Amino acid sequence: MKEELFVSGRNIPNIDPYLNIWHWQIPLYLFLGGLAAGILFFAGFYVVRGKADKMRTTVKIAPIIAPLALVIGLGALFWDLKHKLFFWQLYTTIRLDSPMSWGAWTLMAITPLSFIWVASYMKELIPGWDWKLEIVNKMEAWVIKQRVAFAWVMMILSIILGVYTGILLSAFNARPLWNTSILGPLFLVSGFSTGLASIIWMSKDEKERKKLGRIDLIFIIIEIFLIIHLFMGFRAGSETAIEAANLFLGGQFTVSFWVFVMVIGLIFPALFETLEIWGMHIPKWLPPVMILFGGFMFRFIMVEAGQITRYLY
Amino acid sequence: MRYAMAIDTKKCVGCGDCVVACQTENNVPHGYCRDWIVERVDGTYPSLSLELRSERCNHCDNSPCVRCCPTGASHIEEGGIVTVTHHKCIGCGACIQSCPYDARYSHPDGYVDKCTFCLHRVQKGQNTACVDVCPTKCLYFGDLDDPNSDVSLAIKDRAWKVLAPEAGTKPQLFFLT
Numbered sequence: 038m039k040e041e042l043f044v045s046g047r048n049i050p051n052i053d054p055y056l057n058i059w060h061w062q063i064p065l066y067l068f069l070g071g072l073a074a075g076i077l078f079f080a081g082f083y084v085v086r087g088k089a090d091k092m093r094t095t096v097k098i099a100p101i102i103a104p105l106a107l108v109i110g111l112g113a114l115f116w117d118l119k120h121k122l123f124f125w126q127l128y129t130t131i132r133l134d135s136p137m138s139w140g141a142w143t144l145m146a147i148t149p150l151s152f153i154w155v156a157s158y159m160k161e162l163i164p165g166w167d168w169k170l171e172i173v174n175k176m177e178a179w180v181i182k183q184r185v186a187f188a189w190v191m192m193i194l195s196i197i198l199g200v201y202t203g204i205l206l207s208a209f210n211a212r213p214l215w216n217t218s219i220l221g222p223l224f225l226v227s228g229f230s231t232g233l234a235s236i237i238w239m240s241k242d243e244k245e246r247k248k249l250g251r252i253d254l255i256f257i258i259i260e261i262f263l264i265i266h267l268f269m270g271f272r273a274g275s276e277t278a279i280e281a282a283n284l285f286l287g288g289q290f291t292v293s294f295w296v297f298v299m300v301i302g303l304i305f306p307a308l309f310e311t312l313e314i315w316g317m318h319i320p321k322w323l324p325p326v327m328i329l330f331g332g333f334m335f336r337f338i339m340v341e342a343g344q345i346t347r348y349l350y
Numbered sequence: 351m352r353y354a355m356a357i358d359t360k361k362c363v364g365c366g367d368c369v370v371a372c373q374t375e376n377n378v379p380h381g382y383c384r385d386w387i388v389e390r391v392d393g394t395y396p397s398l399s400l401e402l403r404s405e406r407c408n409h410c411d412n413s414p415c416v417r418c419c420p421t422g423a424s425h426i427e428e429g430g431i432v433t434v435t436h437h438k439c440i441g442c443g444a445c446i447q448s449c450p451y452d453a454r455y456s457h458p459d460g461y462v463d464k465c466t467f468c469l470h471r472v473q474k475g476q477n478t479a480c481v482d483v484c485p486t487k488c489l490y491f492g493d494l495d496d497p498n499s500d501v502s503l504a505i506k507d508r509a510w511k512v513l514a515p516e517a518g519t520k521p522q523l524f525f526l527t
């Protein structure tokens with residue numbers, strides 16, 4: 038028998054019996070960040086490859102979601118801050134050791150960029166659109182001229198943003214479930230997959246959807262591999278890591294993780310996308326909705342479960 | 351200078367005086383605390399052993415809470431004391447997630463708070479409030495770099511351990527066993 042009791046009772050709300058300071062805001066923020074990263078990456082990608090007209094939804098329409106997602110995500114993060122009025126302190130320091138600082142600055146760069154990207158396509162999407170201000174029209178012309186450069190910057194920033202959504206958690210040594218370097222690539226791949234899913238959902242162009250569906254399938258397969266790897270790493274790890282993995286292998290998150298994330302969020306959509314490639318008719322909204330749901334549940338469960346895992350007690 | 355504390359688990363009776371002294375000294379809001387007592391039971395009945403520990407922030411030499419803080423609110427003071435500057439803290443909770451000892455809590459006023467080794471007293475050359483009040487004198491505080499300080503003498507001839515050494519934080523709380 039091994040038992041530890043608190044005699045004084047730490048009485049710290051949200052810490053005992055287990056630490057749980059982050060609620061729905063953080064997983065939502067991570068989800069929307071990954072989603073925006075995915076959309077912006079592929080928008081940039083097809084511009085760089087000179088396929089902006091063939092991939093109309095990817096490059097011109099879907100990016101409208103990105104600034105919205107980023108702003109809502111930032112709103113959720115702001116909501117979660119306990120000392121809200123001091124949030125500007127994030128922008129008076131650059132702390133290279135702190136993933137949160139990295140994230141704050143990356144968002145500071147990519148959010149306006151996503152607005153500019155969307156604005157620069159307004160005229161193409163809405164005929165007769167006029168900014169009414171000479172200076173804005175001039176700026177727009179300049180952005181359109183520099184489109185490829187913008188695309189490159191956006192692609193790089195979106196990779197940083199996507200990785201960051203995972204690294205934010207994996208940097209916490211104290212939470213064994215999070216403390217694995219796979220989380221960075223895993224969240225990146227998952228974020229890109231949710232981004233693709235939303236573009237597929239929006240696109241009306243059969244060809245574009247097929248193409249993105251194939252890429253998404255590859256991302257899903259990579260994601261499944263990374264998740265298997267994650268568990269293999271835990272099982273081969275220290276006692277705390279094994280305990281962390283056990284939350285998903287028989288513990289309290291087993292059902293939610295395997296049903297919501299693995300089956301509904303990954304395996305079924307992969308299956309549907311494969312059937313679609315083979316020519317079967319699948320409702321167009323079904324795989325994307327499942328992927329988006331799975332992606333959100335994945336972050337929600339990882340944030341919840343991670344806060345239970347610990348070194349002591 | 352390297353401030354540290356030693357806790358004699360053989361002398362501690364778990365009375366909780368240190369907890370109350372800290373709450374009073376540091377104006378800790380009702381329902382919260384910066385230090386606490388852990389009662390650990392090991393073994394199988396009837397051969398059980400009991401250990402009582404007064405715990406608090408370990409003022410880690412390699413402190414993840416300081417590293418992850420995006421605003422620099424969590425920082426290391428002279429002598430290795432880890433503290434939080436209240437008006438710089440945004441209450442993001444990153445440091446709470448990063449502490450393997452769960453030594454931090456979110457103050458109702460928004461910032462994150464924790465044990466400061468009674469910095470305000472130490473700067474005046476006094477002991478921390480918990481050390482001064484302990485009825486069994488099982489807490490020792492002082493400068494590790496000074497071989498004659500209370501804490502150096504306390505760990506000199508006794509076996510001791512630190513908590514969760516595998517977390518790699520280099521804690522500065524030594525539990526005499």
Ligand code: SF4
Nearest residue numbers: 407408409410415449
């Ligand atoms: S015990 Fe926790 S709060 Fe204190 S210095 Fe170590 S990591 Fe930071």
Ligand code: SF4
Nearest residue numbers: 419439440442443445
């Ligand atoms: S809660 Fe405050 S002290 Fe902790 S990491 Fe965030 S800003 Fe820093």
